Amino acid sequence: MVIYVEDSNATISEVLANLQQIFNGVESLGKAVEFGDKVAIPIYQFNFGTGGGGGGGGREGRSSSGVGFALGGTIGPVAVVVLTKDVPGPQGIQIHQFGTNKLGEALAELILRFWEMIESQMGKREKLSSEKKEKLMNI
């Protein structure tokens, strides 16, 4: 978003400061994904930055001045809240927070947990013993 103003005055810095304060770090809930007895709700964070500048000049008798400033921002998922429907209270709420540079890992971990839940519903198998595995690998 870019906003141009006709004139520079003291209120611009106040507006900028206020906007930054309003938008920075705002978190928003995303669309809930329901699976089985669980509901996952992604949380997004908005990060805003601002910049601006001004100047003046012109010819004799036709002086001019102006100022401009811009707002830029990013939106990214920061966490997922998983609610277990049948578990009341805080025990039914899990929050999986993503590290900024480990988003993929965190998502994979979340889905792995989800997959494990499916496995438990389908009936998980016993582990293959190391003795049996060795026999297979030496067959």
Place this chain on the structure above:
Amino acid sequence: MQQKEELESLLKTCESAKDSVDAFLRSINDYVAVVEELPAIAKPLVRRDLESNTGMSADEWKAFLERLGTRYSSIYDAAQRVTGALADGGDDTEVAAATATLKEVSAPLREGADVAIEQLETMAVYMEGLPDKINMVPEAFLKGDSRDELISSVPGRIERARALKELLEKTKGELSAVAG
């Protein structure tokens, strides 16, 4: 005479088993290729699912099948030597030496056959349940095309796993008769 017939039967089983191992190995490679095409987020899931349900990763399945194929080739060669020794007039020493070699090369298969049979059945059962499991994954995590591709490749693998299992059971019986 009976030994010759048993050897002929073993040789045929080994040939079929080698083809069956190759076919199953190809289907595992196809499976790996399909999994590799999945979205990055679904890939580790599917890999881990195979391992946690069959006890072996795709790489371990490949290693096992490659080894089984090599073992069948060795048994086939050894059985042919016994057949050759019998055809040469049935010199007892030569037949005994060839039979001893057959016994030696087939020992790992006889020792591991029961586990392998069990594992192949485990794989077949896992594959049977896979489509239902895949259909439980929300669309947000696994798109329609990837889902269809994964499901459509399943039936062939069930057949191949069971076919190889039957051949292993047959081989086990035939080896007991021929190599003791």
